[in-house]
Amino acid sequence: MATEETPGRRKSFLQQLNTSKVLLLMCVPAVVFFVVFNYAPLPGAWIAFTNFNYRDGIFGSPFVGFRNFEFLIKSGQLWTLTRNTILYNLAFIVFGNILQIAIAIMLNEIRSTFFKKISQAAMFLPFFISAVLVGVIAFNLLNYDTGAINALIRETGGDPIKIYSTAGAWPLIIIMVHLWQSTGYGSIVYFAAIMGIDRSLYEAATVDGASAWQRIRYVTLPSLKPTFIILVLFSLGGIMHGNFGLFWNLIGNNASLFSTTDIIETSVYRMVLSQNNFTTSTAVGLYQSLFGFALVMTANWIVRRINKDYALF
């Protein structure tokens, strides 16, 4: 690196290397891991600017400039994918946080330790299952012939709904499934934050005659504000990245639902795996990474301004 530096400084760098060589060696496996699986593929993003073919390889394939991006923009695909990805994530952030906070506050009101433990365990359970199983559950509930919801509709004499071909229903379904799977997890974070609130604040509020609602309004919610802001800002940083497993296992290749359900991840996966389309998928991926990177940097900059301790870097 700085080989032309003064000898004294160079020596101290070597000394540093020498005194910490064991600690450095301890980091080697992890560093090698990230070099091989995360850094080494980076130059491959060049595919986005080529007309890639297997024979010529990444850097031998003809250069086409921004044509892959032009196609994505002109076809309107990039806009649809960006809109879906961002809107879903916004809905997840808004509804997710409201529900998590509400449940954390309610758990805090519940006196019975037994009830608290059981209900927490129940709400946390969906977090542990694979996305494939989420797909099985959705099929069990929603399919036309045997789904539990349609079975209920038939029993009560109604007309069953073809949910798997009704695009308009899916934003609601996907949001509900997301809340089902992640609320238990998220409410633990808020519950821990409530546990950390100074108890004397509540005692003072009680002495002053505050009702339960006023205690929530004037003690709990303000105390949760920092946690809330930080969590939301970091979710905003990841707003360009969708939950692939969830969307893929609910929708898969069901093209009749794509208008309301296709996100960047599912589209890229389909392009790579079933169409062998490496150029367009790399272009989408690069756009996602750059846009997402800019958003994280912005979010982190805002966090730093609010509270330096919470900033990630």
Added chain:
Amino acid sequence: MTDQATTSGIVEGVGIGPAKPRAVKLDRSDVVLQTISYIFVTVFAIFCIAPFVLILSASFSTESAIMKSGFGLLPKEFTLDAYEWIFRAPRQIIGSYVVTITMTVCGTAIGLFIISMTGYALNRKDFPFRNHISFFIYFTTLFSAGLAPTFLWIARDLGLRGSYFAVFLQLLMTPWLIILMKNFMRTVPYEIIESGKVDGAGDFRIFAQLCLPMMKPALATIGLFLALGYWNEWYLSSLYLGSTVEFKPLQYHLYNIINTANALRNSVAGSNVSITNLPSNTLKMASAIVAIGPILLLYPFIQKYFVSGITIGAVKG
């Protein structure tokens, strides 16, 4: 929602009358809030559990009952038929179990070793390169090459297509788990490391013999996150294994059962093929139960470690 709650609280207070002593008013709003809490939490907890009950009861129902009246919360015409179908030719499911258990055990052990070693080094304040290496690891969460270049690199250039190692290696660690371990390591008092140094122990020995025994809760938490990652893995398998291996990891095996059974059902709909013998609906549900069984059984014991992990991880992600 909060506004509504506040209003109703005030309305009730007024209803009791301003002349009443404060304690009564307080009790009233407390009781209302507690009642709402119990009801809402109960309803939401049932909402979280019910789908599991649906799958379980469907797996114990007969196919004809399901075809007639659909899935429900209670088994219809109780039978072990679907499980018998699975275990009539158990080769596939046993193979999948062996693959997944091997990967989970080896991956958790190796991953845990590397993660704790790295977390330890990055937490040592006298390690001059700790900030550089931390950022080097953290940067991978900010920017990635994307699916296609990564896939080409691993499948073609590294030649890992069709190899279990493509799946196994990529799940060994995540930046988040290393950061979490680094945060856990802060709980080890620096005096312990100092005392080890004074006694002439090397950095690795201080880590292995002094720090690790103190880190048991952290190892349990992070080990469980790793194990869950291996157990639930289907995505990398779908990319790198496809149909090239005889025994697919368990969740990917389930993924194929669900989707091929679907394809099967759609392709024979309306025609009289003997595929009707196959209880496809209940079979899917029984396979799902077989694939999550161990998690459901271990859940009561492992849940609390995840809670401590989330709580510590949330302090500084």
